[in-house]
Amino acid sequence: xKKILFTLLMGLGVINTAAAFAGDAAAGKxxxxxxxxxxGANGISAVPLYPNLAGxxxxxxxxxxxxxxxxxxxxxxxxxxxxxxxxxxxxxLAAHFAxxxxxxxxxxxxxSASAAPAAAGxxxxxxxFPGQAKAAACTACHGADGNSLITMYPKLAGxxxxxxxxxxxxxxxxxxxxxxxxxxxxxxxEQDITDLSEYxxxxxxxxxxxxxxxxxxxxxxxxxAERGITACIACHGVNGKGMGKAAFxxxxxxxxxxxxxxxxxxxxxxxxxxxxxxxxxxxxxLTDADIASLTQFMxxxx
Numbered sequence: 001x002k003k004i005l006f007t008l009l010m011g012l013g014v015i016n017t018a019a020a021f022a023g024d025a026a027a028g029k030x031x032x033x034x035x036x037x038x039x040g041a042n043g044i045s046a047v048p049l050y051p052n053l054a055g056x057x058x059x060x061x062x063x064x065x066x067x068x069x070x071x072x073x074x075x076x077x078x079x080x081x082x083x084x085x086x087x088x089x090x091x092x093l094a095a096h097f098a099x100x101x102x103x104x105x106x107x108x109x110x111x112s113a114s115a116a117p118a119a120a121g122x123x124x125x126x127x128x129f130p131g132q133a134k135a136a137a138c139t140a141c142h143g144a145d146g147n148s149l150i151t152m153y154p155k156l157a158g159x160x161x162x163x164x165x166x167x168x169x170x171x172x173x174x175x176x177x178x179x180x181x182x183x184x185x186x187x188x189x190e191q192d193i194t195d196l197s198e199y200x201x202x203x204x205x206x207x208x209x210x211x212x213x214x215x216x217x218x219x220x221x222x223x224x225a226e227r228g229i230t231a232c233i234a235c236h237g238v239n240g241k242g243m244g245k246a247a248f249x250x251x252x253x254x255x256x257x258x259x260x261x262x263x264x265x266x267x268x269x270x271x272x273x274x275x276x277x278x279x280x281x282x283x284x285x286l287t288d289a290d291i292a293s294l295t296q297f298m299x300x301x302x
Contacts, residue, residue, distance in 0.1 A: 021087050023058055023095025031089055032096055034081065034180055038140055038150075043100040046149065050140070055102035061094035077140050080183030123147075124204065131199025134192055137184060138200075146200040151209060151255040158205035158253065160244035164197035167273075176273040205253040210299025217297050219290060229285050232294070235278070240301035247275075252301030259295040267291075 035053070039045050043054030053061060067073035068082040069090075085093070123144050125132065135144075138156070142148045146157030156164060170176035172185045188196070223231035232251070236242050240252025251259060265271035266283035274280055286294070 021062075021091035023062070023091035023093075023098075025092070025095040025099045028092035028094070028096025031093055035093065035097075038077075039097075043097045044103075052102070053097035054100035056098060058091075058094040058098035061097055062090045065090040065093065077137065081180070083183060084179070126204060127199075127202050129195065129199040129202060131192075131195035131197070134196055135199055138196070141180070142200075146203045147206045148255075148258075151257040152261065154258050155205050155208075155254055156200035157203035158241075159201060159250055160242050160247065161197040161201035162244050162247045163242065163249045164200055165193050166247050168193045168196070170273045176271065205250075207302060208253045208255050208299030210256045210259075210296040212300050213293045213296040215289075216293035216295070219294050220297055224285075227285050228281075229290075230282055232298070236298075240298055251298040254299055256295045256299045259298055260291055263291045263295065 038050045039053050043056075044052050064073060065082050065085060066087075068075060068078040069085060071079070082090075125145050135146075138146075141150065141153045142156050146159075147155050167176060168185050168188065171178060171181040172188065174182070185193075219229065220232040220236075223229045235246070235248040236251050240250055242248045242250040262271060263283050263286065266274065266279040267286060269280060272280065
């Protein structure tokens with residue numbers, strides 16, 4: 001009888017390798033940072049396109065992750081996300097999201113007001129570029145027009161094409177490390193990289209979520225000679241638009257959360273793809289208060 005029941009369960013897909021592992025919700029929470037970009041920090045997605053994971057049965061979640069990994073369920077975003085997960089990782093993530101309430105308080109949803117999804121009619125695509133069709137896989141994190149709905153991800157709209165191309169190359173060769181971007185760019189050709197960079201560079205960036213900040217303005221325009229902090233304006237320009245041919249990025253209109261993360265990564269050395277260690281040397285001299293002030297000011301630039 002037990003053999004018959006087991007066979008039936010296997011046939012129904014109820015039992016799978018990942019679900020057979022005992023999931024650790026605490027371990028899953030630690031592993032879930034990548035998932036939160038699309039599915040929300042508490043499993044409630046700020047983007048209607050993506051499912052809420054909070055409160056879903058753990059066995060179902062583990063089964064879907066396994067299906068994305070082995071190709072039984074096809075999705076260009078989820079396939080690379082699941083590719084590197086072990087059976088234990090899948091069980092832990094499933095246990096974490098299953099433990100979360102389906103309807104958390106609005107303040108705990110993990111989505112900032114600025115991350116609220118735009119209506120479909122609000123997305124304005126500029127021009128007709130080959131890169132638009134190739135950008136479908138980028139949409140989930142960076143938005144259809146390069147204006148990310150998720151503040152931890154960069155806006156690509158209006159960014160310098162040379163800078164964008166350099167970053168894609170750096171993700172591809174490992175000079176800039178990111179577990180999400182690495183598999184996304186692995187198969188891109190030189191033409192793909194050019195097309196994508198030109199498409200996003202031509203789009204119009206929306207306003208960042210930062211506010212004018214006096215201390216940030218002083219550092220941005222004047223630096224701090226006593227501490228060896230070079231003025232940001234030297235590379236990023238008066239309006240924060242950067243220098244295209246020098247591959248210096250625009251920082252105006254970016255969201256505070258993304259700018260903060262990048263300065264912290266340069267400061268710690270986790271990000272090390274800057275030319276001649278320029279950003280690492282400067283960021284190493286910045287305090288948390290400096291970064292907080294600078295990111296507010298830079299984000300407010302238009």
